[in-house]
Amino acid sequence: MDRTVEILGVPMDLGADRRGVDMGPSAIRYGGLSDELDAIDQATADSGDVTVPRPESGDPDAGDTLGGKAKYLDETRTVCKRVAERVRKAHEAGRFPLVLGGDHSIAIGTANGSTRDQSTGIIWFDAHADLNTPETTPSGNIHGMPLGAILGRGPFDGKEWAHCPNVDPSNVAMVGLRSVDEGEQKYIQDSAIHAYSMSDIDEHGITTVTQNALDAVLDDIDQLYVSFDMDFLDPDEAPGVGTPVRGGISYREGHAALELVYREAAEILCALDMVEVNPILDRQNRTAELACELAASALGKRIL
Numbered sequence: 063m064d065r066t067v068e069i070l071g072v073p074m075d076l077g078a079d080r081r082g083v084d085m086g087p088s089a090i091r092y093g094g095l096s097d098e099l100d101a102i103d104q105a106t107a108d109s110g111d112v113t114v115p116r117p118e119s120g121d122p123d124a125g126d127t128l129g130g131k132a133k134y135l136d137e138t139r140t141v142c143k144r145v146a147e148r149v150r151k152a153h154e155a156g157r158f159p160l161v162l163g164g165d166h167s168i169a170i171g172t173a174n175g176s177t178r179d180q181s182t183g184i185i186w187f188d189a190h191a192d193l194n195t196p197e198t199t200p201s202g203n204i205h206g207m208p209l210g211a212i213l214g215r216g217p218f219d220g221k222e223w224a225h226c227p228n229v230d231p232s233n234v235a236m237v238g239l240r241s242v243d244e245g246e247q248k249y250i251q252d253s254a255i256h257a258y259s260m261s262d263i264d265e266h267g268i269t270t271v272t273q274n275a276l277d278a279v280l281d282d283i284d285q286l287y288v289s290f291d292m293d294f295l296d297p298d299e300a301p302g303v304g305t306p307v308r309g310g311i312s313y314r315e316g317h318a319a320l321e322l323v324y325r326e327a328a329e330i331l332c333a334l335d336m337v338e339v340n341p342i343l344d345r346q347n348r349t350a351e352l353a354c355e356l357a358a359s360a361l362g363k364r365i366l
């Protein structure tokens with residue numbers, strides 16, 4: 063793409079039970095992200111990391127919980143506002159933000175920094191729906207809530223740091239689902255959001271499903287934001303993630319999905335995040351290296 067890609071790390075692990083995803087941005091950089099992007103002549107600028115409070119310095123259950131269960135909500139709000147601010151500045155400078163996680167709660171920041179005044183579609187590649195709220199969450203972990211927050215579900219409604227009014231559920235598609243909680247299932251049934259599970263991928267193949275997801279959201283939007291949770295992939299391929307779920311996407315399917323996103327929507331892509339890399343659970347940085355390769359596919363890398 064013509065725009066310079068601005069790499070922004072968010073060493074955040076307050077939204078997940080398992081520690082370690084805070085080291086994701088380092089592992090992805092170490093895994094060769096800028097080399098991968100150099101190789102496709104993609105200009106990059108690394109603007110370092112957003113400051114994130116350490117879990118040791120806070121109490122998960124202290125402070126605001128939006129009337130339900132939401133661990134480290136105050137800290138998460140602070141981090142997401144910082145991410146949004148940095149992402150907004152990247153847009154103002156004409157750059158394309160590539161946000162490295164960190165747990166998936168940081169997507170609240172990417173979305174809020176990207177959708178101020180443009181109607182935005184989202185493709186959410188993930189084993190999970192991440193549609194929970196403090197009222198529906200089984201865990202209290204905010205990385206299970208970012209899409210719920212962005213869509214203003216339940217107590218997130220109208221919260222300025224979280225809810226993105228320029229994202230309509232009918233312009234959001236989730237791809238790769240295989241672990242969905244009861245409250246999430248209800249929202250999927252009752253709202254206009256598009257949901258594609260692993261069963262859909264079994265039946266139709268990743269290319270058709272990704273194309274359907276794109277067709278479903280590309281109507282009437284100015285721009286497209288892609289959020290990529292590494293647990294979309296099968297744990298055999300991506301063992302270094304916080305919440306692995308068997309039965310996921312293969313190596314080639316991962317690339318095929320993102321190559322298609324680039325082919326169909328490069329012009330209107332506005333931001334990408336690569337999240338949930340947990341180096342502690344990884345095997346010789348394989349998951350982080352895969353995240354680098356996949357980011358390159360999303361940004362235009364081709365085999366031939």
Ligand SMILES: NC(=[NH2+])NCCC[C@H](N)C(=O)O
Pocket residue numbers: 165166167190191192194199200201202203205206207241243291293304305338
């Ligand atoms: N971004 C993720 N890996 N999310 C996992 C969420 C797991 C579960 N649905 C929860 O809400 O706790």
Ligand SMILES: [Mn+2]
Pocket residue numbers: 188189190291293294305338
């Ligand atoms: Mn997930």
Ligand SMILES: [Mn+2]
Pocket residue numbers: 166188190192205291
């Ligand atoms: Mn996720």
